[in-house]
Amino acid sequence: MCGIAGVVGENIEKDSIHKMLLSQTHRGPDYTGVWEGENVALGHNRLAIIDLTATSNQPFTDNSNRYQLVFNGEIYNYLELRKELNYNFKTNSDTEVLLAAYLEWGKDCLHKLNGMFSFAIWDAKKEKLFAARDRFGVKPFFYTQIDNKLIFSSEIKAIHAFGIQKTPNRKVWANYFAFGSYGLPNETFWQDISQLSGGHYLEYSNKNLKIEKWYFFEQEIKKHQEKYSYEEVKTKYSNLLKQSIRLRFRADVAVGFNLSGGLDSSALLAFVNEQEYSENIKAFTFYTDDKRYDELTWVEEMISITKNPLVKVLLKSDEVEELSKKITFHQDEPFGGIPTLAYAKIFEQARKEDVLVLLDGQGMDEQWAGYDYYLKKEDANIIQGVNKSPFKKEVLSKEFLALAEKPKYPKPFKDDLLNKQYRDLFYTKIPRALRFNDRVSMASSTELREPFLDYNLVEFAFAQPLEYKIKNGIQKKVLRDIVSEFLSDSITYAPKRPLQTPQREWLGNDLKDFVSGKLKEIEKSSFSNWFDFDKLKKEWENYLEGDNDSSFHIWQWLSLALILDNNTN
Missing domain, CATH: 3.60.20.10 (Aminohydrolase, N-terminal nucleophile (Ntn) domain)
Structure with a gap:
């Protein structure tokens, strides 16, 4: 890298x-x-x-x-x-x-x-x-x-x-x-x-x-559309996954892996431990000391089975201001919020411990239809864990909003679910995550590898019938059944949890003055004409008073201010 x-x-x-x-x-x-x-x-x-x-x-x-x-x-x-x-x-x-x-x-x-x-x-x-x-x-x-x-x-x-x-x-x-x-x-x-x-x-x-x-992905998946039995799919996919991880352990430096408490991370852990000398491979996870969001309980349950060394990396609210400035420099563009900052600390710690390569569980939801909105017919919001729209178009000036055009993505398949998966693989979820992840790993001079994005895996899983992906409302059915042989039901069949930090609470409490100061900087900048500041300030007041179902819009404004800061330094 x-x-x-x-x-x-x-x-x-x-x-x-x-x-x-x-x-x-x-x-x-x-x-x-x-x-x-x-x-x-x-x-x-x-x-x-x-x-x-x-x-x-x-x-x-x-x-x-x-x-x-x-x-x-x-x-x-x-x-x-x-x-x-x-x-x-x-x-x-x-x-x-x-x-x-x-x-x-x-x-x-x-x-x-x-x-x-x-x-x-x-x-x-x-x-x-x-x-x-x-x-x-x-x-x-x-x-x-x-x-x-x-x-x-x-x-x-x-x-x-x-x-x-x-x-x-x-x-x-x-x-x-x-x-x-x-x-x-x-x-x-x-x-x-x-x-x-x-x-x-x-x-x-x-x-x-x-x-x-x-x-040409659409053509490549046709090579995998032979009808396999459910057990054959489990076996073939397991073998492909083992091969992918084996290839990604090729390095002349130490290899570790990132661990959350979710199914994908569990699958990675299970198959990493199929590798020789796996007991010495370090796992890294972040936490914030907030039990509403932390996944340490699930992480430690998995580690108790595999006995891998676990490095726990704490992110505190008083680190966010300086860390957000640093990561903004490395990102060059808006990024995903405080979870990205927590993730960045993992690579920083790995570098300190001379672990230069980390494996990550990115890509499983897109190939096995793991997001909750895959179950819905309509064009549902793709940001997990919120009930209302996270976007606040009304705070934009009319002139600036006129520039916006809702993105339209290709729909090469007859099936609506496949089109959503295709969109997330090539236009939304994966490109966004890969961009964030490349830049936070490189900020600490470390390499990130994503075994689940081996094209053999993605093509094979994508091509499987709907009932192998979602059955009786259970998503990623094949993957859950594969890892059930290694891990407990509390991990294997747990519902998907959005990877979170206390972002909504921190922005409105611990970081309130930081955010308020950044919003004032935007108002005084040459970009103030992008917004109707009376409406923006009202939304900020509403947020502080408890209208915080989503914090995404607050982070968007903060992102602009941080990038403006970076441009003037």
Whole structure:
């Protein structure tokens, strides 16, 4: 897991790539490398995870010196691919395997890769850049075109460090406030800065940019639509999950895992303990000392079965102000609230304990239909744990609200449930969570791996019939039955609990002055015309008086203020 950066075009200033790398050095503190050619500069921040030797530093060149690679992520099946390739390897890294795979198969190599990745390869002979992003967009790739240059990086701040002005993308911000959208897969909250969508690649030469989709999920799941019995599905899925976790334990540094009290986390724990030497693998969990929200009871029950070392990380309300400023710097865009801050502390603690790779349970709800709104016919609110709409469009000025347009997502399937799952996988839940998680893990120079997002798992589960996903109102039926062999019924069949902290209470009590001060900063800023401040203040008063079913709108306003702070520092 690392940071990449690059500039392709004429008249590249010598220090531009160095400024970009310096801004994202937290992504790779072990080595910073630069390669410069005619009309191109590539840079890399390395976090050494596989083959820790200097021979695997990047930018990485092939044996002919024609190709240069910068790569962020992991190719989990690199050992298997290495056996297929006729190449004179000089390292034991997945980096060299990736480059050799591209030389052997060209862009078709993407279909052979099992991993999380964003990378760019420069062909000096053709003066052409090829870049690609993994199927679900686990690893980021941002880019912009300006002055006949293509500029790309792993973080938005690196493109700003190049000299691109920080100008808000007003439509994305309007959609965020009005509908809770974090943008489409190719958008960011900043004008002129785009993302390469997950499952896409780009080619750039002669000042021409071409972007193509390479991962066609709708077609891939057809390969799994053979009718299996329920027991066959359980067996096949268990084997796929074991394989996914086994691949994600490939590392030359210590591996741990994040643990909550939910079913997905329980499944991860159960299968992690199928690994050799699992008793030494540390589990990390956060808590806030508030029994209404903490999941320590369930976590400790699971740990009592497996005997893994457990590291408990406490988040206190008096840490939120400073921590929110720090994480806002790393996120560059709005993020998910106080739970994200608590999650960030886990990676910080893991780094202190020299655990550089953590596994996470992200992705199970989307493949096995685990969210409560999957049971509803209507287009239900996708924010868990609230009864009323969490969005307060009425506090927006008429001019700003006019920019908002409710996002519409593709519906490639006849079945409504499949379309909701598809939306969450590629447009809402997963892209949002992956963005938050990449940036909080990298803030502490740690790597996060998501075994449940192995494409083999996702495709197979997605393709299964409804009655295997939801039966008699019980969601994620297959998964529950699989883990019931390892864990107690109180964990296996517990209803889904939104991952929470006392955010609504803290914002209205412990952090009341902090929030009030930030709202005043917005009112005095150049962004005050985005709001009707009389209505906004009334909503804040209502919240303080107990109308706090949702705290999301308060966090939205706080997010804007924190980002304004970050822009002026």
